[in-house]
Amino acid sequence: MSESKAPEYRVLARKYRPQTFADMIGQEALVRTLTNAIQSGRLAHAFMLTGVRGVGKTTSARIVARALNCIGADGTGGPTPEPCGVCDPCVAIAADRHPDVIEMDAASRTGVDDIREIIDGVRYKPISARYKIYIIDEVHMLSKNAFNALLKTLEEPPDHTKFLFATTEIRKVPITVLSRCQRFDLRRIEPEVLAAHFTRVAGLEKVTLTPEAAALIGRAADGSARDGMSLLDQAIALSSGGTVEAETVRAMLGLADRLLVYDLFGKVMAGAIAEGLALYEDMHRAGADASQVLQDLMGLCHTVTRLKVAPGALESAAETERRAAGDLAGSLSVAALTRAWQILLKGAQEVHAAPDPRAALEMVLIRLAYVTDLPSPADLIRRLTQEGAPAVGGPAPSGGGAGPRLAMIAGGGAVAVAQAAPVSVGLPQPTSFEEVVALVEAKKDLSLRTHLMNDVRLVSFEVGKIDLMPLERAPRDLAAKLSGCLQDWTGRRWMVALTASGGGQTLREQEQTEAAARRDRLARHPLVQQIAKTLGGTVEEMIVTPRQGFLPAAPQAPLDPDAEGLDETGDFVVDDADFLDHTF
Known part of the structure; x- marks a missing residue:
């Protein structure tokens, strides 16, 4: 009696290959779109599936082929997003032997003659299936003439024919082909999703996969389910089928703790x-x-x-x-x-x-x-522009010349920083950010003024150095432009830095806050309250035109509560005639 032969081992990547859309992981957008398309009957005649290796392009194409040709367990079903897996079309397609589902590897069949076989076969109706389906893997490998030969058929195929293309190099596919297909970009699968999937597969294989080991394999898979399954297969073999520990995976991958x-x-x-x-x-x-x-x-x-x-x-x-x-x-x-x-x-x-x-x-x-203890470029410039500061890496050159100083920075390069230029007599020298904006306005640079008013928040201000936090609409070259303008206008070097956080309100927001405070003060004025009471209404909106000293200009010195024109709360006191001279 002959000894029975042990069944041949199938690698995990093939054994646990998804057979339905429900089995696919990490491709929710693709699954939802194809499921809705099959249920509603809105099926394109050509699909282009693209993504990195091992994310499910060919698998998705085979599932679509089964979904379109499934007839159900009783033989009366139609296209369904959940193929039964037991009817003759489902079994034959899964075994890669259905005569109406033709799968071609474009990497080995790249010429016009191979495409002519498809063109000649398209005109004939399927033998036993509902649709004749052509699955072309690595379609970007087709020659230019082969693509051109396929264009007409791809644009107007018979109703009984569907094309499913898969590629890892979507940029190599001619745009004329892409425009005739419904494109799906399969995304890399997240490491956490892969780790959970590998843990589930290991359980089915009666193997214990520790969480840390699953996370290591998930990261090493780089978004590819097939690569990860191959690594899991190798780790199980290395662990002799017991428990796969993180140390085993590290040793296998050559990783450090x-x-x-x-x-x-x-x-x-x-x-x-x-x-x-x-x-x-x-x-x-x-x-x-x-x-x-x-x-x-x-x-x-x-x-x-x-x-x-x-x-x-x-x-x-x-x-x-x-x-x-x-x-x-x-x-x-x-x-x-x-x-x-x-x-x-x-x-x-x-x-x-x-x-x-x-x-x-x-x-x-x-x-x-x-290089960790070297100063940052900003610190370097600050040091070198200080009056009398020595150059980094050595004493200041003798003679007080105005030549550039060189300082070594990370990577072995050098940056040239000129010594601080002397301040030219007679040029404006702003001492606050508001004065900087006023100078910009005086120079008629309205675009720059608008950005400074609306799109930045002041973090800190020193003469020669401004730190700003840019908002979303601030241009990328704002710091460089403001620094260059200030240097031209003031005759001294200004360093403008942009930071990711900090700062208070923008100048525009400050103006709006102050205007709201003024309106609130006026709304609380006894005469305004008396007018509202007499008219039987409320103060909803006031437009104040500051004429004839109704709202005096902000004094340079702090207000004296005992000064003429102020009440005990610090509010301005006006007579009725002066008050009524303004518009509300």
Whole structure:
């Protein structure tokens, strides 16, 4: 008696491939649109499915083919967004043997002759199905002549034919083809959604997948369900089918411990380069890949920067990660983080091109540690423009010349900053932001004045330095334009900085607030109240024309409550004739 053969193993990516729209994850917009289209009968004759690898393009095309040709378990059904999976068309399409569902790989069949076979077959009605469906995978690989040959058929196909195209390179598809298709952009699947899906699949496989291991695989999948399923398959094999731990996944992927990356970044940014190199040495011996460590550092730099400017960005992260990221965000400035990002970004190219990635990464860490204590460009300019301040990195040059000073900044470059120009006698010198706006108005730059009145909030003002918080409508070049204009008009250097928060009301809002206060004061005036009482109404709106000193100009000195014309509350007292001389 012959020994029975064990069933052949199917990889998880094929075993758990979605068979219905309900099985798909992370593509709610696509599922909702196709479901509504099938239910209402508003079906396009051609669909273009695009997205990164492994997000479900070909799977979606096969589900659509089954949904359009399903006849139900009793053989009397019509097109449905929930194919039964047991009727002959559903079974044959799932097994890739239905004669009316033709699937073609455009990567291997790219020529005009291959398209002619489709054009010739389109004219014939389906053999047994409701629709004849052509699924062309990686359609961007077709030649230019092949696309041209398909255009006419694609524009006016027979009613019994549907085209389903899938591509990862949508920009390579001619616009003439795209305009004839209904396009769906399949999005990358979120790591949290993938992690939950992998945990569910592991349970079906009688394997325990720890939450941290699921999160690691979800991040490593980079939005691709198929890539993640392949990684899960490998992790289960490495764990001998028991419990998949985070350490196993890290060893498989060549990843460093997440908290170790936080520790490494913190030490390097604190300038403790010896401790940082020793920590990276331990990570390297544990199997961490240099490129992956650098990617983790870049991701961490981005996360901490987001947390710095938008608190609450890590609400879904583990408590330990939130605490570590919060400590880094509290100790590092945005300027230091953006400078670190530039160094890491440049270092990624060096690590990729270097014959020894480990040595290249160590050089990046050293560079990062030695630029953390350098001043920011704003601080550098402030120091160099101070009267008599020495240049960074050395004493002030002798002779008091007006030549530029050079200061080294992150990345090994240099910035030239001229010494503060002497203030020209006779030129206007504004001492407040309001005087700056008045100067802009005097110079007839109405556009700049409008932006300063309406679109910025003053954070701080010093002569020669203005900090502003821009609003949504503020132009991007506002700081540079205002700085250049003030330098031309005043003869001295002005530094205008834009910050992401702070500031009070805009000047326009201040004017409106003051006008509202004046209207309120007048509405409470006894004569106004008497007029309203006599007329039997209320004071709804007043238009005040400040003529003949009714509302005197704001005095330069504080108002004296005992002065003539003021009552005990500090309000102006006017006689009836003067009061009635104004319009309400």
